[in-house]
Amino acid sequence: MSLFVASIGFGLVTASVLAIAAVGFTLQFGVTDVLNLAYGAIMIFGAFLAYAVNQAGVSVWAGLLVAVAGCALVSVLLNVGVYTPFQRRGSSPITLVIVSLGITLIIEFGVQAVAGGTSVSYTMGSGPTLRAGGLNLTGVQIIIIALSVLVMGGVHGLLRYTKLGKAMRATAANQSLARNCGIRTGRVITVTWALTGALCGLAGVVFAIDSGSFDATATDLFLVLILAAVFLGGPGQAYGAMLGALVIGLATEVSAAFIPADYKYVIAFVVLLVMLGVRPAGLIGAQA
C-alpha cells in the first residue's frame, strides 16, 4: 500500500514536469497548427544551458532563468525562420513534421557535439525529504510540483484574464476572424512562441533535475509522453494538456508499482495510439 501511495507521489512529480511541457507544446500547435517535434530537443538544450551555468559555479535555479530565456529565443527563431516560411509556401503537414524531425537532429546532436555524449547531472542538493502518509518526496521534488502548479495557474490567468491570452485564444480559434477584430495575429503568434518556448526551457530544466542524470538524447522518450498527454486532452487545448499530463503522469508511475518499471512508459504509448485511432480530437476537443 505504501508503495502505491509513494508511486502517486512520484506520479505527481512526473505529471508536474509533463504538464509544463505539454501545455507549451499544445499551445504552439493551437496557434500555428504545427506539430513541433523539435520540442523535446529544445527542452534538452535548455537543460544543458542551465548545466553550463551550473558548472560555472552558479545555482541551477539561476541557470533555469538562462534556460528559459534561451529556449524562448530559439523557439521564436524556429517559428519565424523555419515553420512560417514553409507554411507560407503551402507545404503539407507531413513536410512540416519531417522538417521538425530534421530540426530535432540539428539541435539534439548539436548539443551532443558541444557537451559530449556522457550523462551529466546538476550540482545541487535535494533538500529535506518529506515523508507523510506514505508519500516520499524530496524538497526539490516538492518545489517542482509547486512550480508546476504556479505555472498552470499563470497559464490559466493569462488565457482567461489578460488581453494577450484572449488574443491567443482568438487566434487559435479562427485566425482570420481574429484579424477582423483588430488583433495583430502575427505578433500574437510570435509572443506565443516566446512564452511556450520559455515553458519548454523550464520543462527541460525540471526534467533534468527530476531525472538526476541526463544526456543529449534523454528527452527522446519523454516527447512521447508529451504527445500522449497532448492527444489525450486534445491538440491545441491547454486545459486538456493539463488533464492529460495528470493522467499520463500518474498512470505511468502508478503502473510501475504493479508492472516492471521498464514498462511504465508503455501505458503512455498505448493511450496515444488509442486516442489517434479512436478520437484524435482528444477528450476535451470538439469532434472535427
Next chain:
Amino acid sequence: MSAEPARPGLPLRAQGISAGYGGDPVIRDITVAVAPGEVVSMVGPNGSGKSTLLKSLVGLVQVARGTVRVGEADLTNRSPEEIARAGVGYVPQVDDVFSSLSVRENLEMGGYLLRRHEVTGRIERVLAIFPRLSSMLGRSAGKLSGGERKMLAMGRVLMLSPGVFLLDEPTANLAPKVAGALLSEHVRQLAVDGAAVLVVEQRARAVLAISDRTYVLGGGQVRMTGTPAELAASPGFVESFLGGGHAAAPSGEV
C-alpha cells in the same frame, strides 16, 4: 434601440477595383460608394464577384488596381487588422464566429481594441440590440442556431461601433422569415445609427426592401445601379439573375 450615440459613420469609396486570387482578376474596374447612414446592397448571380469585392475591401484578397478609401484614409491592400482598427467592421459569410468560445467571449473578442472599462458597457449595448443573446451568454457559439449565430456575428462587430459595416450574405442558410427580420430590423438599424452599410446578398428582393441604393454585379463588373424602385421597374433586372451571368443575354428569350 441604441442607448448612446454610435461612432460617427465613415464614407466608403472603392474606385476602379480590380482584384483576384492570383492569375486573372475575378472583378474588374468596380466602383462603389457608400455614405454614412446609407444601406447600399450588392446583388447578382453566383460567381459575379460580390464576395471577392468585399474581401478585397477588408484586406483578404489582393487588390491589383484601384483604391479603397474610408473617410480620409487610404486602406488599399492594408492588413485586415489595420482595416479593422480604422473603423471597418466585417461580417464574413462563413466562419463568422469563434465556434469554440462562448457567446460572451465572442463579444469580448469583438471588443479587443476597447479599453477594459468600456467592454462591459458595450456588451450591454449589444445585448440591448440583440436581446436573444442575453439568455445564452455562457453557451458555446458553435451550438447556436443559424439566426442566433448571425446575430452574434453582427454583435461581435458592433462591439467596436465601426463607421463602416460590410456584410457578406448575412442571410445565407437562414429561413426566409428570420432572414427578413435580420435585414429589416437589424441591418437597417445599423445605418439608422449612422454607419455606412454595404450588404452583399443573394436574396435580392429582401435586401432591396431595405436599401437606399443597389449595385447589380455580373461577370465581375457592375452591370446596373440605381434605387430599388428604378431597378424593380427595369426589365433587365430579373434577366440578370436568370438570364445567364456574363454570357450575352439570350436573344428573344423570356
Next chain:
Amino acid sequence: MSSYYVLNLVIYATVDAMACLGLSQQFGVAGVTNFGFIIFQAAGGYAAAILAMPGQSANGGFQSYIGGWNLPFPLPWIGAMVAGGLLALPFTFLVGRRLRGDFAAVGLLVTAVLLNLLVTNYRPLLNGDAGLSLIPAPLRPQGFSTTSPAYQWVFAAGSALLLVAVFWLVSRITQSPYGRSLRAMRDNDLVADSLGKNLLSLRTGMLVTGGAIAGLSGGILVSYITTWSPAAWGYAETVVLFAAVIIGGAGNHLGAVLGAILVPVGFEEITRFIPSSNNLPPNLVPSLEWVAIGLLIVVFLWFRPQGILPERKRVIAAPVTGTPTAEDGKPTACSRAAPAEVAAAGGGQRPVVLAAQDVVREFGGVRAVDGVSFQVRKGTLTGLIGPNGAGKSTLLAMLAGTLPVTAGTVSYEGRDVTGLPAFRRARLGLVRTFQLASEFRRLTVMENLLSAVPRNRGDSFRGALLGPRYWRADEAAAIQRAEELLARFGLDGAANEYAGDLSGGQRRLVEIMRALMAEPAVLLLDEPMAGVHPRLARRLGAELVALCAEGMTILMVEHELAIMDEFADPVVVMAEGTVLAEGTMAQLRGRSEVVEAYLVG
C-alpha cells in the same frame, strides 16, 4: 583499400539501398508516410535470426529468445520477408482511416519507439537490450568458411543480386497501371477514391510490399553481421532512411539508391577520412554527422524537395495507328448502356437510373439537404440549379458517395447504394467530378486520363507483377481512347504536360475527360463550366448532349443558366435544401416561385 573493406561497403550499400527502395515505394510513389519503417527491417532481422539460430539451450544458454529452429538458408531470408510483410497488417488501422497525415505519421513513429522499448525490456522475447548474437551465417554448414574472401565475394554477389531483384520488382510495380493508381492516390486520395480506387487496399499493399523489402534487407544484414540488437533500429535510423530518400529523390528508384549511397553509406565512410585527434571529444564527429543530416533534410525540403533525381515524367508516345481527327464521328467515351435500348425507349418514359429518396444531410445543426426526393432518367442531361446554399453540391456528393447521408436512400440502377463507399459506386459506373481543381498534379494529362480506366489488367498488384506483356493490350486500348478524347476536346497537344501546369479552363477539361474515361453510366458534374470560356462551354455542352444521345446519363450542377437553357432537359431547382420545381429552363422562368427563389435566395 583491401578487398574486404570494399566488399563490406558493397554489402552495407546493398542493404541500405534495398531498404531505401522499399521506403521510396511507400513514401515517394504511394504517398504513405511510414515513420515506423525501421521496425519492418528489424522484424526481418529478428525473424532471420531466430529461424537460423539453433534452440536456446543448444546455443550456449546465455541468450533467451523465442524460436531457434536452426533452419538452413534460404529459409531464414524468406522468413525475414514474410515477417516484414505480415507486420504491416496491424498498421493499416493508422494509415487506412481518414486521420490527418501528420497525426498518422506521429502514430507510426511512436509505434516504432514503443516496439523498441518492448523488445529491449522483455528479455525472453529476443534477448532484450543485449540483442542476439552468434547468428549463423548462411550456407555455413555447407563447408564455407565465413571469413574467407571467397565467402565474402559470394555473399556480396548474392546481396547485390537480390538488390537488383528488388529494384526490378519496384520498377515493375511503379511502371504499371497499378503504379499509376498509386501515384494518383498520392497526389489526391479523395479524387482517386471517387474514381474507383480502393485506398485501403492500395495502402495495405504498399505497407506489406515495403515491409517485406525492409524485412529482407534486415535478414541479409543480420546474416552478415551475425548480431542484432535494439540499438540498431531506433527511430533515428528511420529518419536517416527518410533523409536518404528525400535527398536522393522520392518517387525515383534510382534516386533511392543514390540516396542510400550518399546518406547512410556516405556518412559512415566519411568518418574514415576525417583525421582523428585526441583534442576532439570522441563523439564529436558522429554528433556532427547527425547535425549534418538534419540540416540536409531541411535544406533539401526547402530548395529541392524533388531530390537530386526527381521523379521522371512518363511521356507516352502516340499510338502507331493514325491519329484521329477532331471530328471523329464515333463517340469514344462509350457508356455502358446500349444505344439501341435508349432509342427504343424513345417517346415513352425512360427508365430511372439514379434516384434519391427523402435524402437528408445534417451537420453541426445545419440541414444542408432537407428531405430531397427526385429521379434521374436514363439518357437525359439533367440540370441542377439553385441559389447559393441550396444544397446542390451536398446532394451531388451524397449521390456519389463522397459524403454520407444523414437519412434517406440513394438508389442506382434499381439497387440501394446508400451504404456503398464512393469507390465502389464508381466501379459500378456512377462517377463524379469536383468543383475545385482536382487533377493529379504530378501526373501528365495522359496519365490523368489513363488513371480512370476501370478495366485495365495492369491495375492490380498481380497484374503489375505479371508485367507489360500482360497488360500491354489493355493499356494500348486505353491510350487510344484517351488520344481520341483529347483530340475531341482539343487538348492532344498537352497530353504529356503535367496536369498541374495547365490553365484553369484546361484543367477543368482534363477533369471531365478523366471522368469520361471511367466509362460512367451516370456522370455527376459539379460546376463543370466554372472558369471556362463561354465558347468552350458551349462546345462542352454540345459534347455532353452527344454523349447522352449515346445512352449516358448526366446530372450537372451549374450556375451558368444559359448553358441550362441550351443543353439541359429537365432542370431541377433546389432552394434551401429541398427541391422546388422541375421542368425546362423556359418553363421554370415562367414560374413565379422559381423566380422568387432566385431573387429571394
